[in-house]
Amino acid sequence: MSGDSESENQLRRDRDLAELCEWFACNENLPQEIEPLLLRRFYQCMYGNVEDTKKLIEVNYALRNKHPHLFIKRDPLDEDSRRTFDYADILPLPGLTPDNYKVSLYCFKDFEPSKMHHTEDTRAFFMVTDCRFITVDDPARPELLSEGEVQIFDMKGTTMRHISRLTISTLRAYIKFLQVAFPVRLKAIHMINCPTYLDRIVSVVKPFISDEVFRLIRFHTSNIDSLYTFVPRMMLPEEYGGCAGSLATLREQTQKVLAEKRDYLMDPNHWHVEKPEKRNGKSWKLFN
Structure with a gap:
């Protein structure tokens, strides 16, 4: 049966x-x-x-076209993208959790606040996720799709100077997209290596986050061991006590995918919504 x-x-x-x-x-x-x-x-x-x-x-596409500078006008190989990937890692991790969740890791490579450019960094984040969404989650089981998304934010090196560089309009667009337009179900957000002034950071971003999403956030304030309860060590990079390879290796793999999918990311046919009158005009010309 x-x-x-x-x-x-x-x-x-x-x-x-x-x-x-x-x-x-x-x-x-x-x-x-x-x-x-x-x-x-x-x-x-x-x-x-x-x-x-x-x-x-x-x-999803209405929000993309409302904020084309974040979602449409982009190039994973341009100077803005290079600057982001030089100071920060945006890494989908290999495999799936026992609950069939996909895990992504975000962390600083360089802690200098002036390296942060919030709008350009957010654009880079969405380029990485857009590539991932057209890539199988587990090559060993290509037909299996993840049942949800787990995000890990490593706050090591984060200061209030970083927070002061947030662009409110970009933060609002980013969080709204995650809350109402993401094509996967957000299951958990883990904040690790939290600083002592975590409450000040939270007070800045909490007004933009719905209660439903805020309940998904777990703050790991003592050490990283508490993360292993939720994410298998074998899925984490070596630098986090895991077996998934080094950050450098995962970074290289991610950059390779971005370069391979560059045409897709920049193709307006996949992202841009034409005004109905323009689209109708094109159709009309076909019959002239």
Whole structure:
């Protein structure tokens, strides 16, 4: 019976995804193209509900086009991106947790506050996530999609000078996108190596975070050992007591993917929504 049920679920998923693909292609509020794996993530994020998936997709691209400087006008190999990746790591970690969650790590390589450029750094963050969303989560099980997202922020070296360099409009756009438009379910945010003045930092960002998301944040104030309860050590970099390779190796892998996916990240057909009158004008010319 379980085999029959699994087969029925597969048929329903294929049918729903075909419907969503057709709907996407005909929707004037969306770009011209979407990668099949990304479409699957939207669908899974909404627990297979087609109508909820459509709403999430429209919100996602509406926010992208409202903030093109963060989501559309970008290049992973330009000077702004190089500057971000020179001082900070934005790293999807290999594999999945026992709960089938994907884990990402964010940390400083250079603690000098003047190296931080919040808007450009946020743009780089979304380039890394956009690449990840069209990459299988576990090469050993390519059909398996993560059931949720776990983020680790290493606060080592963070000072109030860093916090003073936050751009409020960028912070607001970033958090809103994570809360209402992300194509994966956010399951946990772990803050490690928290400084003694953590309460001052929290007081700055908390007004922009919904209570629902704030409840997902866990602050590790003593040592990193408490993180191992939630994230297997084997998934973490060597520098964090793990077995997933060095930060340098993971950094190299991430940069390689960004370079390979550069055309995708910069292709307006995947991100930019044309005004309906422009799109209609193009269609009309086809018949002239």
